[in-house]
Amino acid sequence: MSERTVSLKVTRYRPGQDSTPTAQSYEVAYPDDWVVLDALNFIKDHVDGTLSFRWSCRMGVCGSCGMMVNGEPRLTCSAFLREFDSQEIRIEPLAHFPVIRDLVIDMSGFLDKLKSVSPWIIRDTEKDPSEGEYLQSPKQLDAYHPFTACINCLLCYSACPIFGLETDFIGPAALALAHRYNEDSRDQGSAARWNAINDHNGAWQCTFVGECSVVCPKSVDPAAAIQRLKVDTAKQWVRSVLLPWGQK
Amino acid sequence: MSMTVTHDILIVGGGGAGLRAAIAAAEHSAGLSIALVSKVYPMRSHTVSAEGGAAGVMREEDSLDQHARDTIFGSDFLADQDAVEALVQEAPRELIQLEHWGCPWSRDPDGRISVRAFGGMSVDRTLYASDKTGFHMLHSLFQTSLKYDNIVRYDECFVTSLLIDDGKVQGVAFVNLFSGRVQAIHAKVVIMCTGGCGRVFPFTTNAAIKTGDGMALAYRAGAPMKDMEFVQYHPTGLPGTGILITEASRGEGGWLCNKDGYRYLQDYGLGPPTETPVHRKMELGPRDILSRCFVQEDQKGRTFEGPHGSYVHLDLRHLGEKLIDQKLPFVRELTRNYVGIDPVVEPIPVRPVVHYMMGGIHTDIDAKTPLDGLYAAGEVACVSINGANRLGSNSLTECLVFGARAGRAAAEYALDQPAPATNPVEALASDEQRRLDAQFFRKEGGTENVADIREAMQQTMEEGAGIYRDEARMQQTCNDLRELRERFANIRIEDRNDIFNTERIGALELDYMLEVAEVIANSALLRRESRGSHTRTDHPERDDANFLKHSLAYRTETGPRIEYAPVSITRWQPEERKY
Amino acid sequence: MTRNRPDPSLLFHPRMPGNWWLRKRTYFLFIVREFTSVFIAAYLIVFLVQLYQLGNGPGAYQAFMGQFASPGWIGFHAVALAFAIYHSLTWFYTTSIVIPLRIGAMVAPRYVFTLLNVAVWLAVSAAILAIYLIW
Numbered sequence: 001m002s003e004r005t006v007s008l009k010v011t012r013y014r015p016g017q018d019s020t021p022t023a024q025s026y027e028v029a030y031p032d033d034w035v036v037l038d039a040l041n042f043i044k045d046h047v048d049g050t051l052s053f054r055w056s057c058r059m060g061v062c063g064s065c066g067m068m069v070n071g072e073p074r075l076t077c078s079a080f081l082r083e084f085d086s087q088e089i090r091i092e093p094l095a096h097f098p099v100i101r102d103l104v105i106d107m108s109g110f111l112d113k114l115k116s117v118s119p120w121i122i123r124d125t126e127k128d129p130s131e132g133e134y135l136q137s138p139k140q141l142d143a144y145h146p147f148t149a150c151i152n153c154l155l156c157y158s159a160c161p162i163f164g165l166e167t168d169f170i171g172p173a174a175l176a177l178a179h180r181y182n183e184d185s186r187d188q189g190s191a192a193r194w195n196a197i198n199d200h201n202g203a204w205q206c207t208f209v210g211e212c213s214v215v216c217p218k219s220v221d222p223a224a225a226i227q228r229l230k231v232d233t234a235k236q237w238v239r240s241v242l243l244p245w246g247q248k
Numbered sequence: 249m250s251m252t253v254t255h256d257i258l259i260v261g262g263g264g265a266g267l268r269a270a271i272a273a274a275e276h277s278a279g280l281s282i283a284l285v286s287k288v289y290p291m292r293s294h295t296v297s298a299e300g301g302a303a304g305v306m307r308e309e310d311s312l313d314q315h316a317r318d319t320i321f322g323s324d325f326l327a328d329q330d331a332v333e334a335l336v337q338e339a340p341r342e343l344i345q346l347e348h349w350g351c352p353w354s355r356d357p358d359g360r361i362s363v364r365a366f367g368g369m370s371v372d373r374t375l376y377a378s379d380k381t382g383f384h385m386l387h388s389l390f391q392t393s394l395k396y397d398n399i400v401r402y403d404e405c406f407v408t409s410l411l412i413d414d415g416k417v418q419g420v421a422f423v424n425l426f427s428g429r430v431q432a433i434h435a436k437v438v439i440m441c442t443g444g445c446g447r448v449f450p451f452t453t454n455a456a457i458k459t460g461d462g463m464a465l466a467y468r469a470g471a472p473m474k475d476m477e478f479v480q481y482h483p484t485g486l487p488g489t490g491i492l493i494t495e496a497s498r499g500e501g502g503w504l505c506n507k508d509g510y511r512y513l514q515d516y517g518l519g520p521p522t523e524t525p526v527h528r529k530m531e532l533g534p535r536d537i538l539s540r541c542f543v544q545e546d547q548k549g550r551t552f553e554g555p556h557g558s559y560v561h562l563d564l565r566h567l568g569e570k571l572i573d574q575k576l577p578f579v580r581e582l583t584r585n586y587v588g589i590d591p592v593v594e595p596i597p598v599r600p601v602v603h604y605m606m607g608g609i610h611t612d613i614d615a616k617t618p619l620d621g622l623y624a625a626g627e628v629a630c631v632s633i634n635g636a637n638r639l640g641s642n643s644l645t646e647c648l649v650f651g652a653r654a655g656r657a658a659a660e661y662a663l664d665q666p667a668p669a670t671n672p673v674e675a676l677a678s679d680e681q682r683r684l685d686a687q688f689f690r691k692e693g694g695t696e697n698v699a700d701i702r703e704a705m706q707q708t709m710e711e712g713a714g715i716y717r718d719e720a721r722m723q724q725t726c727n728d729l730r731e732l733r734e735r736f737a738n739i740r741i742e743d744r745n746d747i748f749n750t751e752r753i754g755a756l757e758l759d760y761m762l763e764v765a766e767v768i769a770n771s772a773l774l775r776r777e778s779r780g781s782h783t784r785t786d787h788p789e790r791d792d793a794n795f796l797k798h799s800l801a802y803r804t805e806t807g808p809r810i811e812y813a814p815v816s817i818t819r820w821q822p823e824e825r826k827y
Numbered sequence: 828m829t830r831n832r833p834d835p836s837l838l839f840h841p842r843m844p845g846n847w848w849l850r851k852r853t854y855f856l857f858i859v860r861e862f863t864s865v866f867i868a869a870y871l872i873v874f875l876v877q878l879y880q881l882g883n884g885p886g887a888y889q890a891f892m893g894q895f896a897s898p899g900w901i902g903f904h905a906v907a908l909a910f911a912i913y914h915s916l917t918w919f920y921t922t923s924i925v926i927p928l929r930i931g932a933m934v935a936p937r938y939v940f941t942l943l944n945v946a947v948w949l950a951v952s953a954a955i956l957a958i959y960l961i962w
Contacts, residue, residue, distance in 0.1 A: 013839050014745050014747075015745070015747045015837035015838070015839075016745065016746075016747065016837060017745065018839075020839065021839060033488060033555075044699075044750070044751075044754075045697075045698075045699030046697070046699060049698070049741070049742050049743055049751040049754075050743040050745070050751060052748045052749070052750045052751075053750070054288075054292075055456055056288060056292050056294070056455040056457050057292075057294065057296060057297050057455040057456075058455070058456070058489065058491070059297060059489070059491045059492070059582060059586070060581075060582070060585065061296050061297055061380070061383055061578075062291075062292045062293075062294075062296050062297070062455060063291065063292065063296075064288070064292050071850070078585050078586070095841065096841065096843075097841075098833075098835075098838040098839065098840050098841075099838060099839040099841065100426065100747065100748050100833050100837075100838060101745070101747050101748040102748075104748050106832075106833050106838055108403075108829060108832045108833070111289070111403075111829055114391075114394070115394045115828075118395070119391040119394065120349065120350060120391050120392045120394065120395050121348065121349060121350040126348070127348065129341045129342075129344040129348060130341065132344060133344050133347045133348075133353075133360065133361055134347065134348065135358070135359030135360065136355055136359050137355060137357070137358075138354075138355050138356075138357060140359075141352060141354070141355050144352070145352055148352050148384065149380075150387075151291075151296075151383070152289075152291050161843070161847055161848070161854055161857075164843045164847065165843060177391075181350070184350065184352075186348075186350065187350075207857070207861065208857075208921060209853060209854065209857040210853065210857075211851070211853050211854070214853070221924075223924065224924040224927075227921060227924050227925040228925050230925075231925055397828065399828070400828055400829075400830050401828065401829045401830065401831070402829075402830055402831045403829050403831050404831060405831060424831060426831060426832065426833040426834065427833075427834065747833075747837060
């Protein structure tokens, strides 16, 4: 297999030592089938063991290895080096997030946001499993299924300038998940999620740039989910004003 | 300054089994405080990569006895039959429970959960969520776990030892990746749910995090490791990366063809080949047999040669674009993204790849290990329902059934334990900090590169503990591993920054892998028969008279000491395993 | 609930550069769309004044309308019209996302719904124009 060489310009940030991140370049010779993550692992194993980054499944489903590659949020396990024409590839931590170290971002804020939308099935009455499954037609499944594909890789947050400006914005992935549960025929919890979605930091914070859906590696389309949430919350609001007695 | 906190139950690992155990314990009693410690955020756990489905009896034409028999037969009669009966009996309830928690199972037109065919199963009984079943199970469990306020997570904390006091497991010590500091959590009971150790081999479907952490932790604390010689090769991984191409692709009707386009499995007693799939035949044979067929076909020179070794073709073209998009969309996504092949128009190159450990920490049917205060569930444990060969789609079910059992049993155990008068783990934690500083974190000198030792270990494991094994090569592997252990004492760690120091974690993981690799190789060496996935060219027959028993490895300073324990046989007497 | 978080004092907090909206075409188009609101609002104010003048009698109205012939006002109206069209088109596109158009079991591509919106818009505009001309 033919080998080519590329220079990876990698962001380094050593907490306690550096006040701001710096860039460090590594020359890597690579075979045709290497992805950016392979190059980073080569560096880690054989060139510089002090470089830190997250990765695990290397098949685009665990969501760990998102980084900015030449300024675009990508899963590095599926970003082939051969895609890039440039002699130099910039590798930076996912944009807009606080950086813990090197390419490792702080995602604890995202986990709080995830919980804030109550991403679980909410029901008025639970059915015991011994009584069997809740029936759900393939059509009912299709209604929410695309929004179940989110791997929480956070690329959408890095693509969203609103999140960059307002870091309290619940953001694309968590809102898409709220929509996913609202649309699930087994769920009865949309009223319980209303406050979080309708909050100042909820769906209305979104001004529909649309980049979240462009960068999503799983075609989740959070932009669409959020616009639909806006319509739903607006409808719910109108209903609560016009038919206050109809509300629980 | 005290860094020690206390919980009733502590679970190590946030994958399918760990999350299920946490929810089971949380539901058992709202008064219990449950800690979930994981080296990654739970949704990164390797359960996420499981594709094909989860088995359970859901239909009138199926029966618990059939599921049990298929599983026991598939295990080459090494599974404990009482455990298998518990598995098949509780599987339907667990799978429906998961449905109630939001898992987007694929559906039939009438709204019921769909089932599909899987290798070694005599009926369609594998529930699936397209071909991302593990992903959907994990996210459903994780999201559901968020609603329990008594589940407290410690994300990105790497456990370095079990704390034992008064003859009982009383908590864990871990490195907090965010600070680099060693902390301890005291708990009345610990449940180990860290999954397998595929990364001891060079070519595996397993994620980078599958380094046998829990196995090594329990083994070092004195728990025996059961049946570790049984390593499952999955017949269809992508050459080079080892990315899994699900068995469901064969369940839906895919064909395995050699370089002449010939469905070679018919030459190995799995025929006759039919247009549509027949249960337990041809491509729906069990994984151990299919992997051996590949090696034999390769030896006959009838496989393709590629840059990453020989391979055969998995042909899905005749299934058509519609079915592939509907039932195998992830297969299409993976092959397009990673090898530039569209299975609608081209066959997929595949070869056998290390996938799953049948063995693990010895537990009883309630997930209890011989160590007081330690439970285990999922791939890290060996109950055993998988014996010498696991059937595809039984492992996700195992995570649910035995995860739940572990959670409930540990909850009962914790409720029976008195609150400790003093916190016993405080001193042990500072001992652990000193040990880690000396051996790893502040280690001076050292010349060996961690990655070099890891690669040497993986190489010798493939040579000595692969699909076909023999005495001489296994002995060589055992010797190599001892030597690598010595080299490991001389490793070099350059990174002195405490925050998110992955060089240290990589070294600690290799420490665990060397431990587990040695158990695999030594257990294999002493099992002088062929059974399930353990195939010896020097002992090609199954030997029930001498080896219808579990091997149990105990740690000693000079290496594993292997003992044996009987197999539980209830209603299915051993017979020849022929498909 | 997660108990483990990084020490906030050791984190590096990135800041958005001032020119972030020039770095990507989509960001730029987004900012333009936001900016169009200014002109649409300005046009609305002009329109309200126009209505007010209509209430002040034919003389006042004619005098007010006379100013519109100046190049400045024509320019303003041209820009406001262009931005209004841009804004409307992006709105039509947004609607296609919020309301997926189903034909049987299939969801139609988004541009179909966008084009449908545009078609309805043109038809209504044509109808208004026709009514005006016939009147």
